[in-house]
Amino acid sequence: MRTRPLKVALLGCGVVGSEVARIMTTHADDLTQRIGAPVELAGVAVRRPSKVREGIDPALITTDATALLKRGDIDIAIEVIGGIEPARTLITTAFEHGISVVSANKALLAQDGAALHAAAEQAGLDLYYEAAVAGAIPLIRPLRESLAGDKINRVMGIVNGTTNFILDKMDSTGAGYQEALDEATALGYAEADPTADVEGYDAAAKAAILAGIAFHTRVRLDDVYREGMTEVSAADFASAKRMGCTIKLLAILERAADGESVTARVHPAMIPLSHPLASVREAYNAVFVEADAAGRLMFYGPGAGGAPTASAVLGDLVAVARNKLAEATGPGESAYTQLPVSPMGDVVTRYHISLDVADKPGVLAQVATTFAEHGVSIDTVRQQGRPDGVGKEASLVVVTHRAADAALSGTVEALRKLDTVRGVASIMRVEGE
Structure with missing residues (x-):
């Protein structure tokens, strides 16, 4: 020695x-x-x-x-x-x-x-x-070394403990976003300025690193689509529960089916309670990896702290x-594939959309026509009337089949312009099915 x-x-x-x-x-x-x-x-x-x-x-x-x-x-x-x-x-x-x-x-x-x-x-x-x-989760070394002989197709994970703590409290207690954030701050899980966490910047940086390693290509922070979670509401969790889902802020990295491009994104999403990530509680992190030969792997543990x-x-x-x-070195950067990073509009996903609409005949047909005009198929619809104190309004919840994100976004913009749609209460992607 x-x-x-x-x-x-x-x-x-x-x-x-x-x-x-x-x-x-x-x-x-x-x-x-x-x-x-x-x-x-x-x-x-x-x-x-x-x-x-x-x-x-x-x-x-x-x-x-x-x-x-x-x-x-x-x-x-x-x-x-x-x-x-x-x-x-x-x-x-x-x-x-x-x-x-x-x-x-x-x-x-x-x-x-x-x-x-x-x-x-x-x-x-x-x-x-x-x-x-x-x-503390061993993740980068397994991706760089243990899975170096395999082909990774998808990585989906919870990579920010602060946001998971907040969303977990909203789910388990019915608390609103601000109330859950205040608790996270009091316990030291959230910084005095939580912007980097709750707006997804922290998770996006981690997503860029993971995507580069998983797909052997260069992915920068600017390549990662990002949405924060500050607009997630107790009503969203209520809708998720009716679908047998919960809500997590996810980093999702995917190789295209043809293998010619990759996507990297961070945003809140509904996932089924049966998915392994749904049971990740408090400030813990977990990353779900799908590879050709290894199949499905999950890495779980404390994601922050000294x-x-x-x-x-x-x-x-x-x-x-x-x-x-x-007198040697370990593995360095592997970027031989040089795959382009596709824009968010190319991602194929599902939407959960909550609309405030006029409670009168023909509204559902008008909404369904708008979806059809944009090539988006509807999976389920739930309508519930409610008095608004002046006239009558209804809450319309639409869950779509899988479609290109650009088509889904275009549908939402068209819905906003309908006279019978008083407002788009919430929009959330549905993943993990």
């Missing part, structure tokens, strides 16, 4: 970084045995050096991350700063100085993953990022350290 330690620079020491440092310290002997050499925390770059960081030698703290990377003895850098800059520049600097990188930075990898992979390959170094998607995310970081650290000792 090698006795000279591999030296690690920790860039960032927040919730995740502090857990990484703690585990490196408390599990040092085990890590040494697993790697075949000691790993030593050689420096910790932070923005606020005055903050007390329990268990970390103050002598390791620095505000100059660049100088830490350039000092000449660092073997591996762990980047848990997040965001685009300075993380991008620091990772590039690490590669320029012969340092392999472990990152948890989903936003940066979704935006500039191709350039970072190219820099790592040119330098003959590793770029690992298991912690960037789904926290300790779970640090677990994924440390797993990457062990792998990269072993590669360093073997």
